[in-house]
Amino acid sequence: MAGNGGGGKRMKLTMMVTTEHGRLDRVITDYFDDVTRSQADKWLHAGLVTVNGRPAKASYKVAADDQIVIAAPEPTVLSAKPQNIPLDIVYEDDDVLVVNKPQGMVVHPAPGHPDGTLVNGLMYHTTLSPINGVLRPGIVHRIDKDTSGLLMVAKTATAHQSLAAQLKAKTTDREYLAIVHGNIKEATGTIDAPLGRDPKNRKKHAVVPNGRHAVTHFEVVERFGSYTLVKCRLETGRTHQIRVHMAYIKHPVAGDPLYGPKHTLPGNGQYLHAATLGFTHPVTGQHLEFSAPLPDYFEAMLTRLRYGAFN
Numbered sequence: 001m002a003g004n005g006g007g008g009k010r011m012k013l014t015m016m017v018t019t020e021h022g023r024l025d026r027v028i029t030d031y032f033d034d035v036t037r038s039q040a041d042k043w044l045h046a047g048l049v050t051v052n053g054r055p056a057k058a059s060y061k062v063a064a065d066d067q068i069v070i071a072a073p074e075p076t077v078l079s080a081k082p083q084n085i086p087l088d089i090v091y092e093d094d095d096v097l098v099v100n101k102p103q104g105m106v107v108h109p110a111p112g113h114p115d116g117t118l119v120n121g122l123m124y125h126t127t128l129s130p131i132n133g134v135l136r137p138g139i140v141h142r143i144d145k146d147t148s149g150l151l152m153v154a155k156t157a158t159a160h161q162s163l164a165a166q167l168k169a170k171t172t173d174r175e176y177l178a179i180v181h182g183n184i185k186e187a188t189g190t191i192d193a194p195l196g197r198d199p200k201n202r203k204k205h206a207v208v209p210n211g212r213h214a215v216t217h218f219e220v221v222e223r224f225g226s227y228t229l230v231k232c233r234l235e236t237g238r239t240h241q242i243r244v245h246m247a248y249i250k251h252p253v254a255g256d257p258l259y260g261p262k263h264t265l266p267g268n269g270q271y272l273h274a275a276t277l278g279f280t281h282p283v284t285g286q287h288l289e290f291s292a293p294l295p296d297y298f299e300a301m302l303t304r305l306r307y308g309a310f311n
Contacts, residue, residue, distance in 0.1 A: 014069050024051065025058035027068070029203070036112050043070055079134050080109050085121030090290050095159040095283050096152060097126065097138075100292040103148040103269055108136045122153060129160035140164055141237055146255075149176070149274025150292050154282075162282030167237060173278030174234045176242055177221070177294065179271035179301065180251040181260065184220050184228045191216045191245040195238045204258060205240045207248050214238045216245040224305040227254060227265070231275075242272060265301060265310060273298055 028040040028049070043049050044058045048071045051060060062068070088100040101107070101118055108119040119136065122128055128138030131154070138153045140163045152172075154160035166172050196211030198204040215235035222229040228251065232242045243259045246252055252260035256270040265271060278289035294302075304310070 014067065022062060023058065024049070024056055024060040024062050024068070027062045028070070039112075043072060048072060080117070080119050080123060080137070081115065082124035083115060083120035084124050085116065085118075087118075087121050087125060088292075089125075090150065090292065091288070092126070095154070095156055096163070096281065097122070097155060098277060098288075098290050099151050099153060101143060101148060101151055101274075103146050103295060103297070106145045107142045107151070108139055110135070118151070127155060129154040129157050131157050131160040131164075141167060143274055144240065144243075144270075144272075146269025147176075147272045147274065148292075148295050148298075150277040150290055151274070152277060152279055159282040163279060166279055170235055171280065173276060173289065174237070174274065175276035176232045176234070177273045177275045177298075178230050178232055178242060178246065179254040179265065179298075179305070180228050180230055180246050181226070181254055181264070182228065182251045183223055183225060184218075184230065184251055186220070188217070188219045189249075191218070191249060193245060193248055195241060195244055205238070205244050207244065212236075212238055214241055214245065216242055218246075222302075225308075225311040227305055227310065229302065243270060267297060267301065271298055271301060 025037060025040045025044060028043075029037050041058055044056070047055050049056055050069045051062070051066050088102070089097065090100050091098040099118065099122070106113040106117045109115060109117050119139065122138060130137060132139055138155060138160065140152055140154055140160060143149060143151060152163055154163055192215045193207040194209070194211030195205050195214040196208040198206035199208070213236060217233040217235065219231045220228055221231050232246075234241060240259070243253050243256055247256075247259040253270045253272050254260065254265040255267045256264070256272075260270070273294055274292070275294070276289065276291050278287065280287055
């Protein structure tokens with residue numbers, strides 16, 4: 001959706017506010033997932049946004065029943081191009097590839113992230129399954145930009161279909177390590193709570209009554225007083241699942257800018273790492289399992305916590 005604030009063809013985006021939200025620029029970015037604050041500001045400064053038929057500024061306080069209309073430029077068509085980006089390939093054969101994604105790397109191109117993604121690097125490295133189109137070739141599942149760790153990638157359509165079927169059947173093994181706020185008293189636990197779009201903030205997901213079935217199993221690995229290191233095993237794979245579920249039980253992932261508290265561990269995002277990945281090879285039928293060590297910044301934080309920092 002997000003384009004520039006200039007001329008060309010335009011599309012009309014209309015939103016009716018049902019409850020009071022605050023500043024207009026924040027309302028726009030909350031409502032539309034792929035619109036950044038800078039993009040909203042460009043539209044506002046270009047006079048492309050009206051409230052109740054009149055041009056409005058970013059600081060306008062949105063009220064219930066306001067009608068907001070954006071005459072946004074039509075989006076440019078994105079396409080993924082090969083880029084020589086260093087990749088940490090854990091395993092590769094003619095059918096599948098397992099890669100250890102670093103924190104800060106986006107998985108595939110999208111508005112706001114047209115290049116420099118994992119897909120751009122993978123396209124330079126090898127051929128990928130055509131399933132999922134030109135922006136997400138070979139991508140069977142995703143992890144968030146600031147989550148590190150293992151991803152399985154399909155190099156052929158046959159492999160892609162097999163891996164996707166395994167995810168749907170819940171036969172893959174996916175374990176994450178996370179530092180969370182608080183001291184979890186239980187040694188183990190299961191969070192069975194449906195997830196969907198947060199009705200108050202479209203950039204977030206939340207436990208909602210009519211959401212999609214979601215189950216996360218957790219196990220305490222180490223306690224640090226004010227923080228706990230946990231292992232989380234996904235039974236389902238919903239968007240932001242671990243981050244939302246841990247916040248739901250009042251133990252949000254440390255460093256999480258979206259679901260965690262403002263006072264948290266310093267860093268560049270959530271302390272969440274996809275440490276273990278297991279699946280059945282789509283051609284040989286062999287069970288494969290891989291592990292990725294914690295990133296240096298994650299290990300360094302654990303060392304600081306063991307010495308009593310941040311408690």
